[in-house]
Amino acid sequence: xxxxxxxVTTSRFEFQPVDLNNYTPFAVxxxxxxxxxxxxxxxxxIVEQSSADPVVVLPGDGVTLSLFAPFPDIGPxxxxxxxxxxxxxxxxxVGFVQKAPNQWTAFGAYQSGY
Numbered sequence: 001x002x003x004x005x006x007x008v009t010t011s012r013f014e015f016q017p018v019d020l021n022n023y024t025p026f027a028v029x030x031x032x033x034x035x036x037x038x039x040x041x042x043x044x045x046i047v048e049q050s051s052a053d054p055v056v057v058l059p060g061d062g063v064t065l066s067l068f069a070p071f072p073d074i075g076p077x078x079x080x081x082x083x084x085x086x087x088x089x090x091x092x093x094v095g096f097v098q099k100a101p102n103q104w105t106a107f108g109a110y111q112s113g114y
Contacts, residue, residue, distance in 0.1 A: 007050060008032070014060070019045055026087075029053030034096065034104055036062040045096040045104075049087035057085045057094070059104065065096070066105045085110040 004018050007027040015024075015032065020039045025048040026032070032055060034045065049055050059065035065083040085106045087094055092109035099105055 015045055022046065023048065025050040026055045027051050029055070031056045031058060031084075033058050033060045034063050034065065035060040036102055039098055041098055041100055043098045047087065047094045047096075049090055049092045049094075052090050055087045055094075057083075057096070057106070057110075059083055062102055064103045066099075066103070067110070068105070 004022040005025070007025045008030055009027050011028060011030055013026075013030050013032040014035050015038055017038065020043045023046045027050050029051070030053075032047065034057065047055055047057060057065070065085065067083060067085055085094060085096075088109045088111055094106060094108040094110040096104045096106050
């Protein structure tokens with residue numbers, strides 16, 4: 001059983017209640033899924049790319065994952081990007097906050113996978 005703060009060492013991972021509002025380091029390249037009905041509004045998932053290999057975070061069935069990026073030509077405005085969220089480098093930290101049931105928004109050092 002996975003424990004909070006314990007490095008993830010598998011290539012496929014599904015977030016669990018223990019990961020809510022905790023820090024989850026990934027020690028290997030991994031595809032991580034945010035499952036349906038995980039947590040409540042305001043809960044967060046914090047992901048760290050501990051290795052040189054990226055972490056790809058996908059929404060599970062019935063889950064919406066919103067990614068936003070700066071739109072440099074017009075200042076603080078943003079554009080919505082399609083999932084997945086991919087960490088950008090070793091030690092990058094990416095967070096996900098649940099805005100409403102099954103609706104998550106990413107923040108931090110990520111890029112869109114598409």
